[in-house]
């Protein structure tokens with residue numbers, strides 16, 4: 001046991017992609033009753049029949065204790081929600097779930113990593129607009145669903161402005177191998193998760209272009225600097241960006257072929273177009289939709305984000321991959337530290 005707080009007893013997991021499924025299994029491990037919800041009845045029926053999510057998390061068995069449904073009404077009696085729907089669809093799905101719950105004041109942990117393109121909202125703002133009665137938390141950090149489902153050691157950040165409720169989340173999800181650490185900085189956690197996907201695409205491009213590991217490390221460091229500038233401009237704490245949900249997740253996804261965002265970047269670097277790559281996939285690469293809205297928000301706040309700008313232009317097909325590399329390499333030589341830069 002990680003904490004003496006009372007865990008939530010009946011969890012509603014919204015979204016049965018790979019991450020929602022892995023988190024549902026975690027909830028069962030800590031003794032909660034868990035409802036895993038998918039929007040498609042045929043997907044629910046297949047998972048119930050196979051006791052496996054063959055589409056998104058193959059090879060992992062789903063115990064009989066896991067309730068699998070496409071009925072939002074199954075939220076009745078649940079005392080907490082994990083929302084694990086891709087960022088662009090989260091607002092609509094959260095609003096529909098609010099209605100099914102009778103606008104209940106439930107704790108909702110947001111587990112998606114992105115920024116809503118239409119409204120430029122971070123995930124906690126998406127929740128506030130869709131379900132104002134809900135109590136928001138953010139769960140994010142370096143954690144591949146397949147690793148977590150195998151019980152491999154993982155550490156993440158769980159942000160909740162209310163420490164006691166945060167402790168309840170830790171008790172609900174923490175196991176010997178899955179270690180959530182509490183933070184109060186929801187904005188910082190939401191930004192770290194969203195921005196690292198964009199940086200992972202950029203690092204994949206470096207790999208796809210064969211530019212070498214030194215170049216990739218340089219890009220990660222410069223990418224981290226722009227993520228931190230952006231986070232501070234939006235009121236987040238820079239320490240949060242240095243933690244598991246920022247730097248930790250960047251380190252994972254900016255080097256691993258297991259990352260869908262990194263592998264999108266590799267294919268872009270090899271000359272394929274984003275439209276072609278994404279049309280062949282059924283899984284999500286959040287960085288593609290986050291890059292343009294991230295750069296728009298950054299410009300609004302007067303923050304320079306050249307790496308994110310390059311990814312946005314490449315994904316939109318506005319620029320060739322060789323030109324992206326040239327534009328990043330031809331940036332002016334100036335002091336590395338922003339503090340020194342201000343004085344020169």
Ligand SMILES: NC(=O)C1=CN([C@@H]2O[C@H](COP(=O)(O)OP(=O)(O)OC[C@H]3O[C@@H](n4cnc5c(N)ncnc54)[C@H](OP(=O)(O)O)[C@@H]3O)[C@@H](O)[C@H]2O)C=CC1
Nearest residue numbers: 016017018019020056084086089112113143144145283284
């Ligand atoms: N996978 C991972 O290792 C991790 C993922 N995350 C984050 O979790 C979130 C969910 O990703 P993940 O579980 O990987 O997803 P997957 O790529 O495994 O699956 C895609 C999911 O998106 C759903 N989806 C697609 N289109 C829509 C739509 N129009 N409306 C509602 N849902 C839709 C799919 O449902 P359907 O089958 O019905 O189309 C499916 O549940 C993302 O924000 C991701 O960044 C965070 C940490 C780890």
Ligand SMILES: O=C(CO)COP(=O)(O)O
Nearest residue numbers: 141142143144259260261
């Ligand atoms: O967020 C993740 C791991 O922390 C998953 O990364 P991808 O979405 O790039 O696969």
